[in-house]
Amino acid sequence: MSGTAQDSDQNETTETLSGAEILIRALTDQGVDVIFGYPGGAVLPIYDALFAQNNIRHVLVRQEGGAVHAAEGYARSTGKPGVVLVTSGPGATNAVTGLTDAMMDSIPIVCLTGQVASHLIGNDAFQEADTIGITRPCTKHNYLVKDTDEMGRIVHEAFYVATQGRPGPVVIDLPKDICVNQGVYEMPDLDNLQHKTYRPPTTGKESQIAEAVALMAGAKRPIFYTGGGLINSGPEACAKLRELVKLTGYPITSTLMGLGAFPASDDQFVGMLGMHGTYEANNAMHDCDVMICLGARFDDRITGRLDAFSPGSTKIHVDVDPSSINKNISVDLGIVGDVGQVIEQMLAGWNKAGHQPDQAAAKDWWTTIQRWRSRDCLAFEQGKDVIKPQHAIQRLYELTKDRDTYITTEVGQHQMWAAQFYKFEEPNRWMTSGGLGTMGYGLPAAVGVQIAHPESLVVDISGEASFMMNIQEIATAVQYRLPLKVFILNNRWMGMVRQWQELLHGSRYAETYSEALPDFVKLAECFGATGMVMEDPASLDDDIRKMLDIDGLVIADVRVAKEENCFPMVPSGAAHNEMIMAGNKAAESPKVTDDGMALV
Amino acid sequence: MSDETNAGPKHTIAVLVDNEPGVLARVVGLFSGRGYNIDSLTVAEVDARRDRSRINIVTSGNEMIIDQIRAQLERLVPVFNVVDLTEDGPSVERELALIKVVATGENRIEALRVADIFRARAVDSTMGSFVFEVTGDSGKVNAFIDLMEPLGLAEVSRTGVVAIARGADAM
Ligand SMILES: Cc1ncc(C[n+]2csc(CCOP(=O)(O)OP(=O)(O)O)c2C)c(N)n1
Numbered sequence: 001m002s003g004t005a006q007d008s009d010q011n012e013t014t015e016t017l018s019g020a021e022i023l024i025r026a027l028t029d030q031g032v033d034v035i036f037g038y039p040g041g042a043v044l045p046i047y048d049a050l051f052a053q054n055n056i057r058h059v060l061v062r063q064e065g066g067a068v069h070a071a072e073g074y075a076r077s078t079g080k081p082g083v084v085l086v087t088s089g090p091g092a093t094n095a096v097t098g099l100t101d102a103m104m105d106s107i108p109i110v111c112l113t114g115q116v117a118s119h120l121i122g123n124d125a126f127q128e129a130d131t132i133g134i135t136r137p138c139t140k141h142n143y144l145v146k147d148t149d150e151m152g153r154i155v156h157e158a159f160y161v162a163t164q165g166r167p168g169p170v171v172i173d174l175p176k177d178i179c180v181n182q183g184v185y186e187m188p189d190l191d192n193l194q195h196k197t198y199r200p201p202t203t204g205k206e207s208q209i210a211e212a213v214a215l216m217a218g219a220k221r222p223i224f225y226t227g228g229g230l231i232n233s234g235p236e237a238c239a240k241l242r243e244l245v246k247l248t249g250y251p252i253t254s255t256l257m258g259l260g261a262f263p264a265s266d267d268q269f270v271g272m273l274g275m276h277g278t279y280e281a282n283n284a285m286h287d288c289d290v291m292i293c294l295g296a297r298f299d300d301r302i303t304g305r306l307d308a309f310s311p312g313s314t315k316i317h318v319d320v321d322p323s324s325i326n327k328n329i330s331v332d333l334g335i336v337g338d339v340g341q342v343i344e345q346m347l348a349g350w351n352k353a354g355h356q357p358d359q360a361a362a363k364d365w366w367t368t369i370q371r372w373r374s375r376d377c378l379a380f381e382q383g384k385d386v387i388k389p390q391h392a393i394q395r396l397y398e399l400t401k402d403r404d405t406y407i408t409t410e411v412g413q414h415q416m417w418a419a420q421f422y423k424f425e426e427p428n429r430w431m432t433s434g435g436l437g438t439m440g441y442g443l444p445a446a447v448g449v450q451i452a453h454p455e456s457l458v459v460d461i462s463g464e465a466s467f468m469m470n471i472q473e474i475a476t477a478v479q480y481r482l483p484l485k486v487f488i489l490n491n492r493w494m495g496m497v498r499q500w501q502e503l504l505h506g507s508r509y510a511e512t513y514s515e516a517l518p519d520f521v522k523l524a525e526c527f528g529a530t531g532m533v534m535e536d537p538a539s540l541d542d543d544i545r546k547m548l549d550i551d552g553l554v555i556a557d558v559r560v561a562k563e564e565n566c567f568p569m570v571p572s573g574a575a576h577n578e579m580i581m582a583g584n585k586a587a588e589s590p591k592v593t594d595d596g597m598a599l600v
Numbered sequence: 601m602s603d604e605t606n607a608g609p610k611h612t613i614a615v616l617v618d619n620e621p622g623v624l625a626r627v628v629g630l631f632s633g634r635g636y637n638i639d640s641l642t643v644a645e646v647d648a649r650r651d652r653s654r655i656n657i658v659t660s661g662n663e664m665i666i667d668q669i670r671a672q673l674e675r676l677v678p679v680f681n682v683v684d685l686t687e688d689g690p691s692v693e694r695e696l697a698l699i700k701v702v703a704t705g706e707n708r709i710e711a712l713r714v715a716d717i718f719r720a721r722a723v724d725s726t727m728g729s730f731v732f733e734v735t736g737d738s739g740k741v742n743a744f745i746d747l748m749e750p751l752g753l754a755e756v757s758r759t760g761v762v763a764i765a766r767g768a769d770a771m
């Protein structure tokens with residue numbers, strides 16, 4: 001990485017410090033205000049350097065996996081990179097799930113891992129792991145620092161790589177001797193950094209923009225299909241998206257990762273698409289004539305059966321990562337660029353060409369969409385006796401929507417219901433493990449969100465099984481007095497797996513019952529938090545209000561209907577227009593093929 | 601590896617990389633992790649001053665897969681440039697092989713005769729064996745090996761393909 005002001009006085013910018021001090025200095029120069037970490041032998045020099053300063057706050061998690069998810073929550077709710085510090089060996093291997101999660105969801109993370117002293121590497125030393133080898137496939141890039149003089153440059157380069165282009169996790173492996181030795185630190189000119197090889201795309205090709213805009217203008221049944229790329233591109237990109245969607249009047253759907261980029265309450269929003277997407281969104285995707293994919297990647301949860309995916313449409317795909325284009329689905333026009341900048345170009349191109357949407361076609365298309373909408377695919381019946389999970393989320397939404405709220409989730413049915421029933425109006429408010437589907441993500445992610453937004457309301461919509469996966473992080477939340485609300489939709493099942501067993505495996509419920517659950521109220525209390533049980537539909541609103549009024553960590557055990565299924569559902573290997581709907585009789589539901597059975 | 605990946609013609613891809621430790625592991629890991637083929641792979645530093653190495657990979661796949669391979673390679677942080685030599689116009693490909701033939705009598709004479717036709721050089725010889733050095737495209741090397749087979753082929757060592765585009769343009 002170059003960019004140090006060449007003509008500046010060397011003595012002003014160069015300093016001799018220990019490797020650990022250089023690390024902390026470089027992090028400070030990057031504007032890092034918080035690190036999520038866990039100490040150990042190999043990182044003691046770094047903890048010593050942390051101890052000696054006041055710029056960076058360290059948040060002590062209870063397991064390194066929690067540190068990475070917390071950093072992800074921090075990153076996703078702020079748009080800034082999350083920073084993690086773990087020790088060598090088991091510290092680093094515990095971080096691997098989180099790194100993979102961040103890789104799949106394109107979340108900028110810089111993870112500092114301790115390593116045994118340079119001369120011991122390769123000797124099976126105590127707490128040695130081949131961190132570089134292990135994390136190579138689950139990071140965007142990784143570095144082993146071999147020379148203390150290189151520390152500063154590598155740290156700044158790592159932040160650049162983690163945040164530019166398609167974001168992702170970067171590991172810096174730090175042998176203990178490198179942290180102890182003295183070296184030189186030079187503050188680079190951060191505004192003018194240029195990487196030796198890495199060139200993240202910015203704007204799209206003008207000729208392609210013109211082509212895209214013409215296709216859009218000529219569309220009779222268009223749809224915007226948007227994803228997490230918009231959130232990563234930033235709030236300005238989301239603002240531009242709103243402009244473009246309003247300008248054209250076209251319907252818009254979003255992936256799980258993209259929720260909040262466009263306001264869910266807006267009439268042009270047809271809901272989430274994909275496996276548990278709405279009837280109207282999936283049918284509109286299937287029947288559209290022009291698909292405008294912005295910052296999404298045609299993931300298998302979105303497309304369903306590939307050869308039946310939106311068969312008649314002309315597809316435009318905008319992505320900052322060229323390898324996402326034509327990976328699963330062949331598109332007609334692939335535009336490489338930052339989605340925010342490309343949307344800006346599209347707006348300019350549309351206006352310059354004086355395009356007008358085809359009003360007559362739009363009217364017909366919206367009529368069709370309204371017909372699909374009237375099917376009311378998310379309908380459910382809330383009786384008097386037991387709380388329906390959908391109802392619980394709907395009420396949570398109604399009672400928190402006017403607050404400054406951030407939602408995280410675990411993985412399972414509750415996650416999909418949260419996506420369906422919680423309406424996000426803004427980006428960066430919704431943190432969920434999309435690509436990897438990591439149970440145990442939501443609680444530590446909520447810790448990271450709350451650290452970044454101490455005054456806001458942060459709710460982890462959880463499942464009783466997922467909650468057990470990183471339950472130790474309650475202690476972190478208590479230590480830092482984080483007033484998180486953990487809203488457990490307790491159905492006593494690994495509900496999503498049970499649903500698949502019911503639909504695909506003849507209701508043979510092998511090992512999916514949540515046996516031996518703890519008493520969540522006592523559990524909360526033993527950690528020094530508040531526990532609540534919610535089980536009466538009639539008092540649910542009051543219970544939720546009570547939870548929100550408690551100034552501290554609350555664990556709410558919301559007893560919900562045990563065997564509710566999450567619908568609509570595009571079963572594995574089926575097409576978008578072959579959805580299983582709530583209330584379908586088994587015989588009316590599309591059959592799952594053998595090929596479909598083999599899919600996850 | 602899936603059949604789908606194997607289907608399709610061979611492509612020779614040249615990758616110019618920053619010569620940092622682990623860069624080869626990144627490239628190889630990408631191929632194994634995503635189920636792409638490697639028919640052959642060569643790597644060596646080509647520009648010491650700028651610390652650059654060149655990796656030549658022979659792979660196969662349909663158009664969509666080859667495009668993916670290229671895009672995935674370009675995505676690696678230490679990669680400068682990726683060129684599909686098969687796609688982007690004429691190129692020259694060469695391979696070098698060292699081939700040990702253990703033979704006496706008529707077979708020994710025949711081996712020498714064939715070597716002569718292929719312009720292979722004997723770089724080692726004993727009373728009962730030769731080591732031939734043969735250079736050419738992979739087809740020529742294959743043909744030479746096939747001919748040596750009945751004459752006492754004992755061992756083969758090949759470099760894999762190195763390749764470069766024809767014409768004045770440089771990568
Ligand atoms: C770490 C991990 N292990 C296993 C799974 C597979 N899995 C997906 S959903 C699920 C059940 C989740 O149960 P719960 O948290 O109670 O949520 P529910 O579906 O009941 O709402 C399991 C086991 C996973 N996603 N992540």
Ligand SMILES: [Mg+2]
Nearest residue numbers: 463464493495
């Ligand atoms: Mg459950």
